[in-house]
Amino acid sequence: MSDGSLQQGMTQRMVAGTAMQMGVRVLQASSMELGQIVREVLESNPALEEERPDDLVSLEEPFDEGRDDWSDGTGDDWESYMTDDAMDRDEEAGGYDSDAVARHDFAYDSIAGSQSLSGYLREQILRESLPGDVERASLLLVDYLDERGFFSEDPEEIAEENGVSRKTLKEALEVLRGLEPDGVGARDLRDSLMIQLEHGGAGKSLAFRMVRDCWDDLARHRYREVAEKLRATTDEVTEAMEEVARMNPNPGAIFSRETNPYIAPDVLVEEDEDGSFDVLLTGDYVPRLRLDDSYKEALSEYGGNAEVRDYLKRCFREGRNLIRAIAQRQETILQVARVLVRKQEAFFRKGDRFLVPLGMEAVADELGVHVSTVSRAVAGKYLLCKWGYRELRSFFGSGVQAAGEHGGESGDGDALAAVAVQTVMKEILEGEPSSKPYSDAALTRELENRGIRIARRTVTKYREQMKVLPASLRRKG
Template identity: 40%
Template structure:
């Protein structure tokens, strides 16, 4: 229904593409171009053009409204290499409130004119204020320590990009930073890092993965990147099957199941083999 709605909004509600989606979707999925041609009374070229039009539609348009696509993300941390080739970690403290204990309260306490009740109340408020200030400072220090450990562990990513992202768990970082795993989880919640390869949510760096036959750890995000690259470079007249992609990854010493390739391909929004094939 969402495909038909998009076609109608584009003024294409009576097009060949709309007829195929509405009446012959099973034939579309099975890529039965000659049969679609007969059913619709059009040429195979018309069917190919219609399929290409359908491929431009969004199968899950609601996802685009899950977050404001125009929202500007202000990174909490920036990681960059300085002029001397050294990696630097800089926290963005612009959004952190600059808090301090007012000197007026200290003067009032020093004068000794307050009653015991007033003095106790003021001391309690000052202790609460100091606790808040220390908590904010400690949180920033924790974020910086976590960032430095991510930088150390994912050094290949920062040097070479997504393809070099390694599998990493929050527990690994927690043990190194010497805090509880839940502390790491809370510290990085809704936090973003600017890197030489773009702005990423902190959670992006924590990903499961596989071990290649050579013993190298490869993250699932790196594997997805490889799959996308293979499909991008494929011959569209003879697109790779999921099993073929399994075989090609095996040549790179990465052994994963065909169903895993299919899952990653779907998560990347890439059509199956029969819908990627083009007839020139």
């Protein structure tokens, strides 16, 4: 191979890698993060400008098909670089490796004052210089944390579904549990408190042992029993309980929607008179960009100056990459939302209790894309329907089996999503006697009476995710 061909090949791989990075970053971005990305590029790229609504140009056409000045050296669209296999091929070819891509993907995920919990965690992961498989697994697990920073699904099930080995999962969990804010990466509240105590150097303290070994007794204020089990005095237990009470039960609260209310829906779902659903992109927040024609003229005028020519070509290439990435982002979100509406049609007609279990793999297979593309497309994106705002991520998850009818409308043997079960639990809790609230065991029986057979420990997990206190702390009168 000649030196010229080798140099051209290296240049093409670097350009393709840059386009891929932009595509991944834009697809992953929430509406506010996308605005920040565009502002950054507009500030540094004089050839790019925002369009007026009456002066739009096609995002699909090359700038000038008669010249190669605008070519990025590859005919592929950025989706072809989104899969893990393609990233591996780039690494083998001597281009950007997957670890470098990930670091660039999320380097600017957050915006001061409106940062998401997931973005903050990803930033920390990418600073750790982890082995590639551990980094990818850690980033994957972040997608399964709820707004408190707790796992919404069993990590072992997540790993199995995504082909992550036990060893890699263990290392990735250790990474997550070591991040800030203290207590994230936990399976439940108890686990989070133990993480916080360990981080505070109290991993062998009475408070830690109380949370680890006497959780049910603590919830019922049975301090004497705790003292007996741990061979401590009641005063020592009370003092340790005060230490536990100072822990944060909701590590992700600072990033919650209540403290960060600036959320724009990406998708609208409206039901027509004939009962069909329209799935529409809002697009109000999406910047409309164009390349400034005057800079094309400057390229012709200063074409003899290699330095100026290379600079302008780089500006045009970066601008085109961003324009195409935004167009592809919107199309991907729309296609994913359409599949979600079709697969979760019962929810859009009847509400939360009719959500069904759904894996990202099913959507990815239907669209013919890698599961990581679906994961990025739903991250931080919201849908607005007659039931209010819903995060796209919330339509995915495992579920439980309904043994019979619940609420009179679910057939025998139907699978129910966790959200659906929690909706039924909420109805039961709203009708419980205030003087004798339902214990988790009683809730389990009430659910079974409605045809939902579920383990008591799962009921406890769901109750904690709903931020409902134990029965002993709900009692009134």
